[in-house]
Amino acid sequence: MSRTEAIDRYLQEHLEAYLQETIRLCAQPSVSATGEGVLECAQLVEQILQQHGFETWKIEGYGNPVVVGRAAGKSERTLLFYNHYDVQPPEPLELWDSPPFAPQIREGKLFARGAKDDKGEFMARLAAVEAVRAAHGGELPCGVLFVVEGNEEVGSPGIARFVQDHLDLLKCDGAIWEEGGIDFEERPGTSLGRRGILALELEVETLSRDAHSGNAHILPSAAWRMVRVLAALKDENERILIPGFYDHVRPVSEQDLELLRNLPDLEAYLRQSFGVRGFVNNLSGFELRKAVFNPTCNIQGITTGYQGPGTKTVIPARAKAKLDFRLVPDQDPTDILQKLRAHLDAEGFTDVQITHADYMFPARSDPQHPLVELAARTAQEVYQKPYQRIPLTGGSSPVYAFAGPLNIPVIDAGVGYGITNRTHAPNENIRIQDFHNAARHIARILDGFAGIF
Amino acid sequence: MSRTEAIDRYLQEHLEAYLQETIRLCAQPSVSATGEGVLECAQLVEQILQQHGFETWKIEGYGNPVVVGRAAGKSERTLLFYNHYDVQPPEPLELWDSPPFAPQIREGKLFARGAKDDKGEFMARLAAVEAVRAAHGGELPCGVLFVVEGNEEVGSPGIARFVQDHLDLLKCDGAIWEEGGIDFEERPGTSLGRRGILALELEVETLSRDAHSGNAHILPSAAWRMVRVLAALKDENERILIPGFYDHVRPVSEQDLELLRNLPDLEAYLRQSFGVRGFVNNLSGFELRKAVFNPTCNIQGITTGYQGPGTKTVIPARAKAKLDFRLVPDQDPTDILQKLRAHLDAEGFTDVQITHADYMFPARSDPQHPLVELAARTAQEVYQKPYQRIPLTGGSSPVYAFAGPLNIPVIDAGVGYGITNRTHAPNENIRIQDFHNAARHIARILDGFAGIF
Structure with a gap:
């Protein structure tokens, strides 16, 4: 049995256990906007990391505690996972089909506030770590760091300073950002830059x-x-x-233009989704895609x-x-x-x-970095579709707080599915199959990470 | 005893009775925004007009009923009074020192919602009519028309159509608008135009x-x-x-400029009252006054x-x-x-x-119309100060609905006092002395009205 087969078998056999652990984590409220349950959730996350063999730190002074977990590996190379344990407020409650903090599985989905954003993501990564550790005979092939913060849903006001203050603790060679997964046509991909x-x-x-x-x-x-x-x-x-x-x-490079050309055309989707008569400046076609660089x-x-x-x-x-x-x-x-x-x-x-x-600040990762190549190769294996490389996305995130000071590439991989996650809305959910695939994809990245340098 | 002396003596002797009648009218709520007491108030106004010798009509079809009162005089010439029986909502109630619909006299003032706007105005006019009738041996020297509407505080949406539909009933030779009185420096005056x-x-x-x-x-x-x-x-x-x-x-006439020059300078007052650093277009001095024509x-x-x-x-x-x-x-x-x-x-x-x-629509009255001269002469008698002729005021009113179709000049005279009326606000009030003076002024206008043509 190949190592990949061992990883997949482990995940198949333990899927139910990780879902139960996700349910336990989602049942703990952690609304950073109101403070509800936040400290209890930080405690729970630290406990879960310890149970999975991580040395942990609960670091105060940057808003809600930042929970850091570290596990050593055979190689000095270390992959960092950025996640957050806080969630958006669940209101309006009357629009939920089951209570937001009473997680429920139905029709192949797990419904709960935080199921997608970001507790499901966190647990899929832990599942991947365990699968890789098992396939490697109990020792990780590379170091793994978790940074799980508690202020993401209120704008991560302390995270940049936190990173600056802990450069030694956070030393690593690449990072997977809080989320990822497949888009509305089930294509995997990553953002390689945020405005x-x-x-x-x-x-x-x-x-x-x-x-x-x-x-x-x-x-x-x-x-x-x-x-x-x-x-x-x-x-x-x-x-x-x-x-x-x-x-x-920065001028748009020929490489960026090439990446843009390979992306699916969202014009019709956007037009329909927002009832748009005309786009800004009457843009269309390739110019519309390129506008993200404005x-x-x-x-x-x-x-x-x-x-x-x-x-x-x-x-x-x-x-x-x-x-x-x-x-x-x-x-x-x-x-x-x-x-x-x-x-x-x-x-x-x-x-x-x-x-x-x-x-x-804005942030960019090198589209040709070996980590991107590794994620693309393994995504093709898991999802049977090419990994989209989006040179720049329109939104913003604290990626810059890690990418710059730690000098690392940052990519996406995760449990998301563009159509039904209802992130930040009532009936937030993930599909079980996406949770499973995310763990398979991330395990493959962990498996290959030390070898790309 | 001259006729003027007879008028003044009558008003002196009957002041208390008219104040009591004002209190009775103010005790009747009539909030057009909510409908509270409006129909009862229309009934009461009609009753009061009848008690004072007026033939009345309560006319439906233009929102709340319009109450019209008509009394014939020795002359065919007729003076119209426009008033309204509806009031602004009394809220916030907690800011009233005495309840808005429990009128109270204290410190020489009558406090009630509607005391100034517009029930006190209406009653001061009735007092003037009675004084003139008494001084003329029981017969009015000119015809008098009252139009007392019930939608003024919600923008008089039906009044223009009402006038158009009742040109015969409303035939007259001049009008005194709903209010008037003295400004914050006790100067009487009138607007001769509204935007x-x-x-x-x-x-x-x-x-x-x-x-x-x-x-x-x-x-x-x-x-x-x-x-x-x-x-x-x-x-x-x-x-x-x-x-x-x-x-x-319409170009600003030399006459308008002359009227503007005679008005007091409000620049310092406005600057202080509104904490203004600079006026629109950095206007100042005479240009600031002239800007009302913009x-x-x-x-x-x-x-x-x-x-x-x-x-x-x-x-x-x-x-x-x-x-x-x-x-x-x-x-x-x-x-x-x-x-x-x-x-x-x-x-x-x-x-x-x-x-x-x-x-x-905008409206203008001829600043040299004999009615304006009459009002100025009698205002000087009563107030011992010149009657200010304001060629155009910045606000708007349904003056146009009467002035145009009836082809009449429209002037102001009334119970107002620029400093303390608190119109539309808690603790609305009039000073008893202003009520008295308004009756004296208006009686003099009625007394002289037939003679100016």
């Missing part, structure tokens, strides 16, 4: 209180001022008007004046706008924040406050 | 649901589209960009996207903005509405909906 983000609020006050709109010829309106501010940030062709904004944008300035929301039913003849005294800028390699969100302030000042908007600024 | 208004909502939808902002490079944002729409309505110098918007703006485009409020605490990385699918345009003579709100639609279409905003459009 950064600079989120902030703009606030302006023109009057000490709302005034009657019969005075609109003389009293300055915060609503109009905010419109002017926003119009000064981006032109009608989506070009961001902050001087120097594009200075550090940084963006998004308005999350605007609040000003009267928003109730009917009419209220007021001049708004205050206006707020929440914005997020998605940044591409090698833009620096702290640099962009300074340039934004300078731009507002130069345009005469010195009275406009920037508050609540928060950010993540 | 019109076109209020509406703009709505736009770019997606069938909010999307993750990681897609902002491809999915169109309703928030950004609304910013573009608004920016296309007005330039940074307050010039409204709708083609033809200014076509029917029509405006005001944003009442904007609603789009996420407005709660913290950050939410969404692209808003929908955006709404409530606007009001204040229009000057001779702009026509129905014409402006058509031009706005045409402008949006021409600018490519065919997807932007205009909803909830509602309007009033």
